[in-house]
Amino acid sequence: MPTDLEKKLTMMSTNLELAKQENRGLKNELTLFKKSENIDSRRFVDASDAFLAALDSEIALKDVSARMIDRGFVVTITADKLFISGTDILSNSGAKLLDKISSVIEEKFADNYIYIEGHTDNQSLAVFEWKSDWDFSFARALCVLKYFSDKKHINPLQLSAAGFGRYRPLSLNSMKEGRRLNRRVEVIISPQRVGYVLSQRSEP
Numbered sequence: 279m280p281t282d283l284e285k286k287l288t289m290m291s292t293n294l295e296l297a298k299q300e301n302r303g304l305k306n307e308l309t310l311f312k313k314s315e316n317i318d319s320r321r322f323v324d325a326s327d328a329f330l331a332a333l334d335s336e337i338a339l340k341d342v343s344a345r346m347i348d349r350g351f352v353v354t355i356t357a358d359k360l361f362i363s364g365t366d367i368l369s370n371s372g373a374k375l376l377d378k379i380s381s382v383i384e385e386k387f388a389d390n391y392i393y394i395e396g397h398t399d400n401q402s403l404a405v406f407e408w409k410s411d412w413d414f415s416f417a418r419a420l421c422v423l424k425y426f427s428d429k430k431h432i433n434p435l436q437l438s439a440a441g442f443g444r445y446r447p448l449s450l451n452s453m454k455e456g457r458r459l460n461r462r463v464e465v466i467i468s469p470q471r472v473g474y475v476l477s478q479r480s481e482p
Contacts, residue, residue: 326386360418366420391472399447411444423438
């Protein structure tokens with residue numbers, strides 16, 4: 279039987295390892311903001327707060343959530359808020375929401391890369407006629423991209439779209455609310471700036 283001292287040492291060792299893991303995560307996040315001289319981390323974080331102010335009512339209704347990750351600032355929008363059910367066509371409320379988001383992008387992130395990523399639940403194809411979850415999720419991401427580019431005139435060089443189908447769920451697909459959360463589009467504001475990245479690529 280382990281002694282009390284051995285138990286304490288084991289617990290301390292476990293806590294130390296957890297602390298090391300958390301520290302590695304913080305270092306990775308810090309690396310994001312320090313790996314380029316072109317990234318002003320304070321400006322980026324402060325500007326991200328503008329999304330919270332602009333989208334406060336949607337966040338309160340849980341139609342939108344926002345968080346900082348290692349890739350940048352993520353605005354997650356439920357598909358029910360954005361699209362006419364079962365389609366890649368924006369609803370009126372969806373267009374109004376994208377207007378709010380694009381206004382913040384234009385004011386605060388005029389030269390940052392914007393990644394638009396579509397996601398589905400695991401039942402989309404059982405209800406609607408799409409070739410695959412990949413097609414459905416990408417079509418919705420592309421719809422948002424085209425709205426930003428064609429309607430709001432955001433620089434196309436900033437924009438890219440991807441679809442991940444059902445394969446990156448946020449919640450359990452076995453529950454109705456979980457499926458609602460999984461049907462989403464994420465708009466990711468990267469701290470990387472278009473001009474800086476292009477200039478780096480052009481260097482010999």
